[in-house]
Amino acid sequence: MARDRFHSAVRRALEKGGWTVTADPYLVRFDRTTVEIDLAAEQFLTAERAKRKIAVEVKSFLGPSRIYDFHLALGQFLTYRMAIGHHDPERLLYLAVPVDVYEQVFGGPMVRRIIRQYQVRLLVFDPIREEITAWAE
Secondary structure, three states, X not given: OOOOOOHHHHHHHHXXXXXXXXXXXXXXXXXXXXXXXXXXXEXXXXXXXXXXXXXXXXXXXXXXXXXHHHHHHHHHHHHXXXXXXXXXXXXXXXXXXXXXXXXXXXXXXXXXXXXXHOOOOEEEEEOOOOEEEEEEO
């Protein structure tokens, strides 16, 4: 499977943020289907003596229509979340989007409402600085 344009930038942003990438890609089998999620990562929380486990699907939104790209990303996110829920229920799925896309697409009232209704977790990143700018849950 082809990697997203910002795959490496998100991986480096996670590592800069103290995450350990544990799979690249993260393969999840559900029924007779295997889905390929871009990354899996873990972070040790010292105060709680626990690990936080996430999976991250990276999206660039570089197609001719950002709203169409959003529709595709949402469908993929919901499918992957269901697969992870059966395979590794402690792992939370995040949709990684560049900061400009977050501001332009995810700032609109319709998309905000959809994100809230479907409980889409977002990892917002700066692809140039390779840093996470926000976690939206």
